[in-house]
Amino acid sequence: MAVSEQTKPVRPASSGEAWNSKTFTVGFAVKLLLMCLVNAFGLYIVYAAYANQSWWVLAGMVVILLALDYTYFTNRYTLPAKYMLPGVIFLLVFQVFAVFFNGYIAFTNYGDGHRLSSPQEAAAFALLQDTKCVPGGAYYPMAAVRQGSEIFIAISKPDASVWVGNEANAMAAVPGAQVGAGGKITSVPGYEIVPPAEIGQKLQGLKAPIGDEPGRVIQAAGVMACDAASTLKWDPAAQTITDTTTATVYHATDKGFFLADGETAGGHRFRTGWQVWVGLDNFTSAFFSDSEYGQYFVSVTLWTFAFAFLSVFLTFVFGTFLAIVLNDERVKGRKLYRTLLLLPYAFPSFLGALVWRNMLNVDGFINQILGGAGIDWLQTQTESGYWLARGSLLLVQLWLGFPYMFLISTGALQSLPGELKEAAVVDGASPARMWLNVTGPLLLISTAPVLVASFAFNFNNFTLIYMLTKGGPSFGATEPVGATDILISMVYRISGVGGGAARADLGLAAALSIIIFIIVAVIAVLGFRQTRKLEEMV
Amino acid sequence: MRRSIRTLGVAAAVVALSACSSGPAATSGAPATSAPTTSAAADYSGVTLTMWVDQDRFKAVDAAAKQFTEATHAKVTLVTKDAGKMRDEFTAAFDAGTAPDILLGAHDWLGGLIQNGAVSPVPLGDKASAFTKVAVDAFTYDGQTYGVPYAIENIALVRNTKLASSAPATWDDMIAAAKGSKVPVALQVSENGDAYHMYPMQTSFGAKVFAQDASGSYTTELAMGGDAGHAFANWLGQQGKAKNIVVSMDGDKAKSAFINGQTPFYITGPWSIADIKKAGIDISVDPIPSAGGQPAAPFSGVQGFYVSSKSANPIVAADFLLNYIATDEVQTQLYKVGNRTPALTSAAEKALADDPITKGFAAVAAQAVPMPSIPEMNAVWTYWGKTQVEIISGKASDPAKAWDAMIAAIQKDLKK
Numbered sequence A: 001m002a003v004s005e006q007t008k009p010v011r012p013a014s015s016g017e018a019w020n021s022k023t024f025t026v027g028f029a030v031k032l033l034l035m036c037l038v039n040a041f042g043l044y045i046v047y048a049a050y051a052n053q054s055w056w057v058l059a060g061m062v063v064i065l066l067a068l069d070y071t072y073f074t075n076r077y078t079l080p081a082k083y084m085l086p087g088v089i090f091l092l093v094f095q096v097f098a099v100f101f102n103g104y105i106a107f108t109n110y111g112d113g114h115r116l117s118s119p120q121e122a123a124a125f126a127l128l129q130d131t132k133c134v135p136g137g138a139y140y141p142m143a144a145v146r147q148g149s150e151i152f153i154a155i156s157k158p159d160a161s162v163w164v165g166n167e168a169n170a171m172a173a174v175p176g177a178q179v180g181a182g183g184k185i186t187s188v189p190g191y192e193i194v195p196p197a198e199i200g201q202k203l204q205g206l207k208a209p210i211g212d213e214p215g216r217v218i219q220a221a222g223v224m225a226c227d228a229a230s231t232l233k234w235d236p237a238a239q240t241i242t243d244t245t246t247a248t249v250y251h252a253t254d255k256g257f258f259l260a261d262g263e264t265a266g267g268h269r270f271r272t273g274w275q276v277w278v279g280l281d282n283f284t285s286a287f288f289s290d291s292e293y294g295q296y297f298v299s300v301t302l303w304t305f306a307f308a309f310l311s312v313f314l315t316f317v318f319g320t321f322l323a324i325v326l327n328d329e330r331v332k333g334r335k336l337y338r339t340l341l342l343l344p345y346a347f348p349s350f351l352g353a354l355v356w357r358n359m360l361n362v363d364g365f366i367n368q369i370l371g372g373a374g375i376d377w378l379q380t381q382t383e384s385g386y387w388l389a390r391g392s393l394l395l396v397q398l399w400l401g402f403p404y405m406f407l408i409s410t411g412a413l414q415s416l417p418g419e420l421k422e423a424a425v426v427d428g429a430s431p432a433r434m435w436l437n438v439t440g441p442l443l444l445i446s447t448a449p450v451l452v453a454s455f456a457f458n459f460n461n462f463t464l465i466y467m468l469t470k471g472g473p474s475f476g477a478t479e480p481v482g483a484t485d486i487l488i489s490m491v492y493r494i495s496g497v498g499g500g501a502a503r504a505d506l507g508l509a510a511a512l513s514i515i516i517f518i519i520v521a522v523i524a525v526l527g528f529r530q531t532r533k534l535e536e537m538v
Numbered sequence B: 001m002r003r004s005i006r007t008l009g010v011a012a013a014v015v016a017l018s019a020c021s022s023g024p025a026a027t028s029g030a031p032a033t034s035a036p037t038t039s040a041a042a043d044y045s046g047v048t049l050t051m052w053v054d055q056d057r058f059k060a061v062d063a064a065a066k067q068f069t070e071a072t073h074a075k076v077t078l079v080t081k082d083a084g085k086m087r088d089e090f091t092a093a094f095d096a097g098t099a100p101d102i103l104l105g106a107h108d109w110l111g112g113l114i115q116n117g118a119v120s121p122v123p124l125g126d127k128a129s130a131f132t133k134v135a136v137d138a139f140t141y142d143g144q145t146y147g148v149p150y151a152i153e154n155i156a157l158v159r160n161t162k163l164a165s166s167a168p169a170t171w172d173d174m175i176a177a178a179k180g181s182k183v184p185v186a187l188q189v190s191e192n193g194d195a196y197h198m199y200p201m202q203t204s205f206g207a208k209v210f211a212q213d214a215s216g217s218y219t220t221e222l223a224m225g226g227d228a229g230h231a232f233a234n235w236l237g238q239q240g241k242a243k244n245i246v247v248s249m250d251g252d253k254a255k256s257a258f259i260n261g262q263t264p265f266y267i268t269g270p271w272s273i274a275d276i277k278k279a280g281i282d283i284s285v286d287p288i289p290s291a292g293g294q295p296a297a298p299f300s301g302v303q304g305f306y307v308s309s310k311s312a313n314p315i316v317a318a319d320f321l322l323n324y325i326a327t328d329e330v331q332t333q334l335y336k337v338g339n340r341t342p343a344l345t346s347a348a349e350k351a352l353a354d355d356p357i358t359k360g361f362a363a364v365a366a367q368a369v370p371m372p373s374i375p376e377m378n379a380v381w382t383y384w385g386k387t388q389v390e391i392i393s394g395k396a397s398d399p400a401k402a403w404d405a406m407i408a409a410i411q412k413d414l415k416k
Helices: A002-007 A026-051 A055-073 A079-105 A119-130 A281-287 A294-327 A334-346 A349-359 A365-369 A383-414 A418-426 A431-459 A462-468 A487-495 A506-537 B005-015 B055-072 B086-096 B107-115 B125-130 B133-138 B171-177 B195-203 B226-241 B251-259 B270-278 B314-325 B328-338 B345-354 B356-365 B377-393 B399-415
Strands: A139-147 A150-156 A162-165 A172-174 A185-187 A207-209 A216-221 A224-229 A232-235 A240-243 A248-252 A258-260 B048-053 B075-080 B102-106 B147-154 B156-160 B210-212 B218-222 B265-268 B283-286 B299-307
Touching (some): A026 A055, A055 A079, A079 A506, A119 A240, A119 A248, A119 A258, A150 A185, A150 A216, A162 A207, A224 B125, A281 A294, A281 A506, A294 A334, A294 A431, A334 A383, A349 A365, A383 A462, A418 A431, A431 A506, A462 A487, A487 A506, B048 B086, B048 B314, B055 B314, B055 B328, B086 B102, B102 B107, B102 B314, B107 B147, B107 B299, B107 B377, B133 B147, B133 B299, B147 B328, B147 B356, B156 B270, B195 B377, B218 B399, B226 B377, B251 B270, B265 B270, B270 B356, B299 B314, B314 B328, B328 B345, B345 B356, B377 B399
Parallel strands (some): B048 B075
Antiparallel strands (some): A139 A150, A139 A224, A150 A162, A162 A172, A207 A216, A216 A224, A232 A240, A248 A258, B147 B299, B156 B283, B210 B218
16 A cells, blocks of 8 residues: 555645545555455455354454544544554454463363353253163154244154144144155144254254153154153253252352262263363463373473573584684685585475484484494483483484574674774784684674574474474373473373373463463563673673 | 164164165155155255265265255265364364364264264164164264264284285284294384274283173273283283384384285284285285284274264254265265275175175174273373383383283273
8 A cells, every 4th residue: 555655646735634535546546446355355254253143253353344444544643553553453363362362261171071162052962962762762754843933843653643842842733734755744734844954953952742751752863853761951040950860960060060969070970061260270280290291390391491492502503613614714615515504404394303203213224324223212211212312302403403503603704894803813812712702792692682582483393393203202101291392292282182182171281381471481581681781791 | 771772773673664775766655654764855955064074985975965965955065184183173173163064983083072062963763773783882872873884994914815825823823924024913003002903912811991881881990900911911022022013113114014025914904905905915804813812802993974063954964874875875885995894784795795805804893892982092092002112112121010000090090
């Protein structure tokens, strides 16, 4: 938009009131077209949100659309907003929403067994499970019928009589109904037959009592209706499920499942629970040693720090060393060396990791060089094997990461002003002294932000860990984490996304990712502050 | 309780005798006294069903979908998904409210799906008796059926008839017969273990994973501890030491070892047959040799179709599955892509009649036991496989002790 504003042929005299609909130009036409597209897209989202009954999305989209239209079609107070608004919207949608949603999940027990949203949903599912076609019972052709908006289930019996009922009305014969071939119900006096395409979920879980027998109902079973037995009763007001045969009452608990009176947590009968707010539970079980993952939190965090620090340190030292060597004009064929050294950087890192995993395998290339040593570099489950795997991981990381540092350092070295060096030489400084007092500090100043960013990146370097070791070697067959697991790969395991978790626990995973965010944020802030100090020193 | 669907099927068959066997065509003239599931094709215009299948089975299902659309005017949208990721993606989609109406999957997902309230019961009605009993049982949970089964699969011993002329009776016979080969037997393990492929060897020591009640249903009482479990653990340790079983042998390596003629024996399922045939190897499918004296019983797995509990059209979905997928024709098509024995008895008979390989797997299936589908299996698989890896690799110096530690950990999880 800004471009077309500049290329506009005639600029109105009063620049503050610039470029509105009064002066119809090419720029305005372009603007109109773009805004049409934006509005069309926005209205589509509004419509989709309405269809899905996502009222928050709908409201948000309407607000965004109004704001956009106001900003771009008026001129009062909106000039800065014209530049800011698109960025702000993307920030809200892609960052702020994701962060807040993650934050919300962290305070719930969302995960396997707690995926439904309310006790109602869980109770509906429990009742669906409970109502079973009676062994040896009859099956009937069925249809959905309605009176006004009330839905009934209609069945035709072999004697061609048609019976109608729903939850509130026991099955009763309707005289005068018509039955076609195969028992197909064609008309029911007083009721309107709902076309199959409109039935949708309305028959799901609809049960009509059979008059004289308690617990016996007619319910939809696939494409037929069956004679079924039902023992559970849901009371929405009291939030209880009652087993009518044993008179046991199950209450909806604040832990997100139904529990019988007098039973403890272990004895709940219904497996299907719902999401509830659990406060700080996820954070305590992330930290404290008595929980499944909590006992590893400290050791995994320490290893994460060590891994991130050593990754940066080793790649930087090695990269800088090479940069200094190849920065010396006496070295011949520098361009060729530099190109070759950059090769690992040109490799996608996950591919590099996969190649290395194969080379470090028991019968991989490395062991072949060593004359069939048969060492499992990455997955040996002994105390020394853990360190072997960690060491191998760092070496692979060094291979993957040094070209980047080499590139950065080379650039930084080449941009150092030559006069400083000359001055140092004139002052009679030895090469070591020159490096310590002049080149080194200057190099650090220009690379420090990169080092901080690199640390933050490696703190969450999931790709490498996952591709190379998957977090292994495992600490033991019954332990949930392995020796090379960093915090983010532990989060991945807990979330159950990749399978293999005893129970996918998204709440705990979200809580841990918040903790990771805090750690990285604190380190980044401290790091940048140190950089500023360095700058002031010189 | 869980098995009651059996009797239901028989009874339902009595109620609806005539029109239950055939596909969508042979329906309209049914007498009023019977209750056919396939009443003259209903008109579902305006309904769209979404269905997840994997690439292999896409074509067969697509043909059935086209038939369905023609007969009922309902649209069926097939989405291909990677079979290995389907379950996790389904759970995620379920949470997001974008789950498909129908999901193709294995029966051992059932417990987890129920725990999350993600699948609806699909009573088979009069169709139940048309399926093999074991297939219906597998999709039955607490007396309800939750899906329409289509195929049964289990592992067996696949033998390269050029390299080994006769089927070995015991594990030791097999190892002896493989002497001189680079690999004694292609048995996949990989770094997290593979308790599924190891299970027949374990059962040959009498160590079944869970106790079964009188009706054959699994209870949550672990049965693989004690002496039988210790005997298996010690045997596994010995085999690891002798390098007959190695951890680094994963699925791909096992297959290529067999295809490249490095070993005469391969413990695998029907899913590997297509590649073996492509390589032009003459094979015979035999029972898995016993290691501990008792019969080596593998797990049987059943593949089938689930209906999402959030499906907007559960009745249409059930109609499609019961009357268009569970037909001879489609089941035979599906059989041809995966070589898995059809769950529909009539289709299975045909498949068995013309193929010695399928017959071989089916013979082993007679001994097989259904894979448990309780949600706790997630934890069991993980501990089980990793413990086996520790024992095979020799990390656990005392296999029996490692086995006991595993039992204790699983028990702790079961009580949660």
